[in-house]
Amino acid sequence: MPTPSAKSRCPTTPPSPTSTRRRSSRRGRKFEQMQVQDLSKPVVASKADWLMGTTWLGFTPSNGSGYSRQQCQSTIQRQFSGGYVIEYITEAFSEPNPGYETDPVYLAEREQHQGIKGCFLSIHKLRFTSRPLEEIIGNEDYERLQDMWAKEGKRHRWSVAFPIIESYRIEGRPKAKDxxxxxxxxxxxxxxxxxxxxxxxxxxxxxxNLQITQVPATNSWIGIEDEFPSAERSEVSSLTERLLDRDLQNSQAQEGMTKERWAKVRRRAAWIADRFIQNRIKTNSVHCDVCRFSPNEITDGTGIRPRSLLDVHHKHPLAEGVRYTTVEDFTLLCPTCHRAEHALLKIGRSLLSEQH
Structure with missing residues (x-):
């Protein structure tokens, strides 16, 4: 098993009603509780682990060659492409290599496993491409991991690691069989x-209908940085950039970032917002998400684009550059509702949250 310094847990290879949302507070932070069906993409596969993954999910290639690792990565990519992965905690907990049977970390994690075995614990979004596990946890922890768990001298166990860039805790720890x-x-x-x-x-x-709550994913920065080049290469509406700049101008997320990195974060946010707008246009749902004003009728035959009469708004500007944001973090508002939203946010309220 990985050591605590690895900040992760090892995998193993063992044998629709209306949704509801509510908010809870943990340690001063607000988390939105939702249901699995509320996720932006479907849960398409499951991973069986000994303990819950926190930063990565690992897979073992047939051998340590670069070709074998690439084949392993391709297989996993096909299995989760376009969706989330639900993590199941196995009933069994394997024995480590000789000499580690009394290792304190092993004993502590074995005891922890007793309270969660057989349960669904979490749902993850994985980075599309893997990274060598030693790059994620460091060479020292990687070597110790292989010392403890590698079989027959094959020191590549769990070496194909997919960083977790978005994560949700499943409330109540339901038994998978139930x-x-x-x-x-x-x-x-x-x-x-x-x-x-x-x-x-x-x-x-x-x-x-399983209840889930989003939790911080410490490797979200990997997914964010992966998209910087695509955002830079893409054409982004100048109107979208101006509106997003307004939402992000006072964001505390930029603290600790260089100007260059913050510029890339803002560019990525505008790029995602543009994709959100295009999706709304394609689905013929160009309207204000608060008052439901639709500009289609009044612009019909005028040459005025309906989208130009609505503003894109970032619902969670403080999250930008901190967690992996998606099109789900944006909304369309008419100018009046947009102004009202910004005014209410200054006193800790929101038109959007009051709709639920």
């Missing part, structure tokens, strides 16, 4: 697998 039913449970987890376990539609329906 959620899925025995037949589906055995199909998914009744056999060893070195890869992910694809979910069928019936599995997705079974987990749809």
């Amino acid at each position: 959620v899925l039913g025995n037949t589906a449970y055995q199909r998914l987890f009744g056999h060893p697998s070195a890869t992910l376990r694809p979910l069928e539609q019936q599995d997705q329906i079974a987990i749809a």
Whole structure:
């Protein structure tokens, strides 16, 4: 198992109603509780682990060659592409290599496992491309990990690691068998697998109403930086950039960042906001998300673009550059509602949150 300094947990290879949202507070921070079905993408696969992953999920290639690692990465990418991964905690907890049976870290994590085995614990969004595990946890922790768990001298266990860039805690730690039913449970987890376990539609329906709360993902910066080049290469509306600058101008997120990095963060935010707007245009849903004003009728036949009469607004500007933000972090508002939203935010209120 990884040591505490690795800030992660090792994997193993063992055998729709209306959604509701509410807010809770933990240690002074607000977290929005939601349901699995509220996620922007479907949960498409499951990963069986000994303990909950916090910074990465690892997979073991057939050997230590670069080709084998690439093949392993490609397989996992196909399995989770376009969706989230739900993490299941195995019933079994393996034995380490001789000499580590009384290791304090191993004993502590084995004891922790007893309280969560058989449960669904978390849902993750993974970076699309993996990184060598030693780059994530450092060479010292990587070597210790291999000393403890590598078999037959094959020192590449869990070496293909996908950073977790977005993460949700599943409330109540439900037992996977209770959620899925025995037949589906055995199909998914009744056999060893070195890869992910694809979910069928019936599995997705079974987990749809699980309550989840987003938690910080310390590797979100990897996903953010991955998108800087795409944002720089893309054309972004100058109107979008101006509106986002207003939302971000007083953001505390920029504290501790260089001017160059903050400029890249702002550019990425505007790039995502533009994608959000294009999605709304494609789905014919260009209207204010508060008062429902739609400019389509009054602009019909005038040559005026309906989108030009609405503002894009960042719902969580303090998160920009801190967590992995997506199109779900933006909304469309008419100018009046936009002004009202900014005025209310100054006194700790929000038109958007009061709608729920």
